[in-house]
Amino acid sequence: MRLVVDLNRCQGYAQCAFLAPDVFTMHGDEALLYDPHADDTQREQVRRAATACPVQAILVEDQDAAPASAKGARDVR
Amino acid sequence: MSADGYLEALRRKGRIVIVGASLAGLRAAETLREQGFTGSLTLIGDERYQPYDRPPLSKQVLLGRAAAEHTALPRHSALNAQWRLGVAATGLDMSAKRVRLADGEEVEYDRLLITTGVRARPWPHPQEVELDGVFTLRTRDDTAQLYRRLAAGPRRVLVIGAGFTGSEIASACRERDLPVTVAERGAAPLVGALGSVVGEVAATLHRDHGVDLRCGVMVTGLEGDPAGRLRCAHLSDGSTVDTDVAVICLGATRNTEWLAGSGLGAGPRGIACDAGCRAFDVRGIVTDDVFVAGDVARSPHPLFGYQFLSLEHWGNAVAQAEIAAHNMISASADRRPHLWVPAFWSSQFGVNIKSVGVPPMGEQLLVAQGSLTERRFTGVYGCQGRVIAAVTFDQTKWLEFYQRLIESAAPFPPSFRTVDRRAEGLEPVAAGFPDPSLPTHGPTVTVSGYSPTDRRITFTPAHA
Known part of the structure; x- marks a missing residue:
């Protein structure tokens, strides 16, 4: 499951680090480190973290939008 | 055909080509689809990969908290686009509205968006780059290689240049308990971006975390052993650093060479465009069908004296791509200006x-x-x-x-x-920003003045 955090928006509230600690961790007091390709078993926790983020900085890929696995160089996605 | 009719046809069955398949290119493509563009959409990228996110590369990836190949950007929506990945654009014919590709093919467009971004500025001595142990960090592949080398436990890592990328790499190396030397030409880390007052704070961060920070010096040469492995670096103060890894972090250079001779206003400082992301041609006339966004663009900002700013910021790539995409398929009166206030982040130490x-x-x-x-x-x-x-x-x-x-x-x-x-x-x-007209290192002679009578020679002594 792909995700990205808009770190311009992120203000280090750390809600995500409580709700999905295997994906989001605080690094120092404010800086956030996250796994941009979280395991699918984390989907529910990541969804909760994205919902709880006070500044709505977490973008999680919609399952329907996910491109299929790698194909040739000229494919349509 | 009326202008409205043309626009309607463009939105329904036009051909939009985006050159540059990274953050800005992807966000523009998504915006086009979200705003109802149903024509053909082609994304051209010189890297083999689907668009991926670069900020993690110098942070969590080097720390081993995420894999370089797992940085692909999430999608808002299905794109239904043609992807031409692993093939660079090599030329543009503006009158025929065609993009030439490295494999010899040509792609026609009705509207073109250029998001070719920047690349790491190369080390000036090509034969030294060939040494085993010399790296740059810009792409996924760069990072994967550097990560493997750091994991193997080098004796020391030399980071050349203490801008944001260099400082983040030094921070990651220290966190991995690797000995690090940072060589910076300016008076302090981050001095070009934040000035010397804040730069001094950054310098204490480096030193308190055990970085051997050397400012006011240049790396004059990298030396290898007979087997072609990096052995040491020579510094302008006469000292030598024994190291088996050097990471070159000299900032970035804009990917505009492929536009040479195209007639577009593109050069080493980027591609000039108006606040609506339309590119200027070399005559200074704004084009109607070529748009620019992201690191490669240079656009005037009303808040900052209408100076043409080029911003290598993640947030700028997103915001400008959205504006460019909207404007590409909108009538003149509906177009929007790119008024994003520059913003960036870095985490280090x-x-x-x-x-x-x-x-x-x-x-x-x-x-x-x-x-x-x-x-x-x-x-x-x-x-x-x-x-x-x-x-x-x-x-x-x-x-x-x-x-x-x-x-x-x-x-x-x-x-x-x-x-x-x-x-x-x-x-x-x-604030202590270096005077851009002065060289940052070493004694220099400069000549100024235009007419023969007021030509002047100025000697600037070394700073350090």
Whole structure:
């Protein structure tokens, strides 16, 4: 499951680090480190973290939008 | 055909080509689809990969908390696009509306968006780059290679250049307990981006985390052993650093060479465009069908004296791509200006550094909150009596307030009494940006003046 955090928006509230600690961790007091390709078993926790983020900085890929696995160089996605 | 009819046909069955398949290109493509573009969409990228996110590469990937190949960007929506990945664009014919590709093919467009970004500025001595152990960091592949080498436990890592990328790499290496030397030509790390007052704080961060930081020096040469492995680096102060890894972090250079001779206003400083992302041609006339966004664009910003700014910021790539995509399929009266206030972040040595506005325009700096010695502060930059930028070290929550001051051209120094204001924050000090007209290192002779009678030769001694 792909995700990205808009770190311009992120203000280090750390809600995500409580709700999905295997994906989001605080690094120092404010800086956030996250796994941009979280395991699918984390989907529910990541969804909760994205919902709880006070500044709505977490973008999680919609399952329907996910491109299929790698194909040739000229494919349509 | 009426203009409206053309636009309607373009939105329904036009051909849009995006050259540059990274963050800006992807966000533009998504915006086009979200705004109802149903024609054909082609994304061309010189890397083999689907668009991926670069900021993690110098942070969590080097720390082993994420894999370089697992940085692909999430999608808002299905794109239904043609992807031409692993093949660079090599030329543009503006009158025939065709993009030439490295494999000899040509792709026709009705509207073109250029998001080719930047690449790492190369080390000036090509034969030294061939040495085993010399790296740059810009792409996924670069990072994967560097990560493997760091995991193998080198004796020492030399980071050449203490901008944001170099500082983040040094931070990651120290966190992995690797000995690190950082060589910086300027007076302090981050000095070009944030000035010497804040740069000195960054220098203490480096040193307190065990970095062997050397400022005011240049790396004059990299030396290998007979087997072609990096052995040591020679510095301009006559010293030598024994190292088996060197990471070259000399900033970035814009990917515009493929546009040489196309007639587009593209050069080493980027591609000039108007606030609506339409590219200028070499005559200074704005084009109607070529748009630019992201790191490669240079556009005028009303908040900053209409200066043409090129911003290598993640947030700028997103915001400008959305504006460009909207404008590509909108009538002139519906077009929007790109008015994003510059903002960026970096995390290094456990500190979250964030900024809004354009700090290098700042003449003076006021520590409005917190304290430099505590490394938790908000610095406000002033230019000609107004607030022009702000930087925070672990004080992110205040940044939005200062962004509003920038947007409203609030007076500098700020007239309010802030919370947590200290004695050091009562009077502004010089922000300490290096004079761009002076060389940062070494004695130099420059010639100035135009007419033969006022030609002058100036000798500038070495700083250090």
